[in-house]
Amino acid sequence: MTLGTNTRLGTVDIFPPADKHIYLDAASVGLSHKGGAEAISSWQNALAEQGTIAFDEQAEVECLDNLGSAAARLFNTHIDNIAIASSETVLMSSLAWAVLPSKGTNIIATEVTHPSTIYPWIRVAEQSGAEIKWVKADSNLSIDPDELENAINEDTSVVCLSHTEYGTGQTYDLKRFAAAAHKHGAILVVDATQSAGQMPIDVTGTGVDAVATSTYKWLCGPFGTGIMYVSPGLQKLNPGIIGWRSHQDMWDFQADRLVMPNNAKRYEFGTMAYGTAFGATESLNYLLGHSVAKITAHNRGISQHLIQGLKNLGADVLGPDNVADRSAIVATRFPGKASADFAKTLKEANVITSLRRDFIRFSPHLYNSIEDIDRGLAAIKAAL
Numbered sequence: 001m002t003l004g005t006n007t008r009l010g011t012v013d014i015f016p017p018a019d020k021h022i023y024l025d026a027a028s029v030g031l032s033h034k035g036g037a038e039a040i041s042s043w044q045n046a047l048a049e050q051g052t053i054a055f056d057e058q059a060e061v062e063c064l065d066n067l068g069s070a071a072a073r074l075f076n077t078h079i080d081n082i083a084i085a086s087s088e089t090v091l092m093s094s095l096a097w098a099v100l101p102s103k104g105t106n107i108i109a110t111e112v113t114h115p116s117t118i119y120p121w122i123r124v125a126e127q128s129g130a131e132i133k134w135v136k137a138d139s140n141l142s143i144d145p146d147e148l149e150n151a152i153n154e155d156t157s158v159v160c161l162s163h164t165e166y167g168t169g170q171t172y173d174l175k176r177f178a179a180a181a182h183k184h185g186a187i188l189v190v191d192a193t194q195s196a197g198q199m200p201i202d203v204t205g206t207g208v209d210a211v212a213t214s215t216y217k218w219l220c221g222p223f224g225t226g227i228m229y230v231s232p233g234l235q236k237l238n239p240g241i242i243g244w245r246s247h248q249d250m251w252d253f254q255a256d257r258l259v260m261p262n263n264a265k266r267y268e269f270g271t272m273a274y275g276t277a278f279g280a281t282e283s284l285n286y287l288l289g290h291s292v293a294k295i296t297a298h299n300r301g302i303s304q305h306l307i308q309g310l311k312n313l314g315a316d317v318l319g320p321d322n323v324a325d326r327s328a329i330v331a332t333r334f335p336g337k338a339s340a341d342f343a344k345t346l347k348e349a350n351v352i353t354s355l356r357r358d359f360i361r362f363s364p365h366l367y368n369s370i371e372d373i374d375r376g377l378a379a380i381k382a383a384l
């Protein structure tokens with residue numbers, strides 16, 4: 001049976017709050033997979049009651065490997081190319097220090113990118129003397145992909161993109177920008193925190209050099225877990241953050257030498273809130289069971305319905321017009337209404353969205369249906 005957009009793809013037994021609220025806020029925090037949340041609690045309780053009897057050294061290795069396997073499937077790669085840590089920012093920072101773009105080179109970023117995508121690169125550029133080259137957005141906050149590509153030149157060392165922009169949801173063609181970066185001897189580094197789980201990411205097919213994501217948005221997982229794909233070329237570098245897990249045999253505990261693994265695991269450096277990895281593994285496997293392509297199609301159907309409904313109500317929709325360049329994120333301004341006040345009004349009407357800068361951001365996901373959108377649009381109409 002093919003589920004239509006009038007049906008939730010993620011059902012309310014898995015995402016109970018989807019029944020209680022018109023929850024259109026995955027770009028801020030996605031609803032958590034119920035089984036994943038339960039796995040985290042039971043791990044924490046077992047640890048509190050039994051310590052290493054419940055969580056021994058083998059389990060400490062396996063919990064990250066299990067998440068690594070799921071992440072490898074998500075990104076269409078081998079587990080050797082995956083590193084796990086506590087967030088996108090941590091992994092991106094470690095990578096930025098590993099790459100350390102040199103003086104005289106430039107790092108390409110869009111001016112509407114998320115701070116966590118580019119701040120790590122700004123920090124290393126301050127250290128090395130590399131330059132950040134910002135690509136401007138138009139008045140609709142859209143980036144012209146041709147302008148983005150034309151900004152890459154022979155001095156470019158890194159093209160650093162949010163695959164999906166946190167504000168407008170504009171989504172870039174990774175294959176195109178990986179090829180453009182490589183043509184000039186640069187690398188393409190991607191923050192997928194707003195795309196992983198809602199848009200397909202094929203690191204093998206696109207040739208992207210690194211992809212990092214946190215798990216609490218479109219992956220329906222917890223805070224506290226980040227995943228990074230690292231291409232074999234970047235696996236030879238010296239990560240910015242290292243610790244006891246950075247040694248190839250981490251149980252060896254000899255501190256006067258450090259031999260790093262010859263794979264992405266060299267970017268895993270220490271302990272973390274390991275229970276979150278159990279939760280993220282559950283949610284990733286659940287999403288993979290549906291297939292991300294199916295989630296993309298579902299989300300596209302409901303977000304296009306939302307866009308049409310918002311336009312009918314006189315709202316301005318930001319971002320690109322071309323559907324292929326969009327994701328499920330819909331950024332809006334309501335003429336004559338202050339977004340900050342109107343976002344509060346919507347919350348009181350049980351329509352859960354986010355205020356970002358001077359616009360309201362809607363972000364439906366697999367647990368939403370067309371009916372949710374229609375209920376949300378009716379509440380907006382009443383509030384207007």
Ligand SMILES: Cc1ncc(COP(=O)(O)O)c(C=O)c1O
Nearest residue numbers: 087088089114116162166193214
């Ligand atoms: C594109 C993007 N990257 C990163 C983050 C947050 O990063 P972290 O989970 O490492 O704090 C966000 C959060 O909104 C985001 O939208």
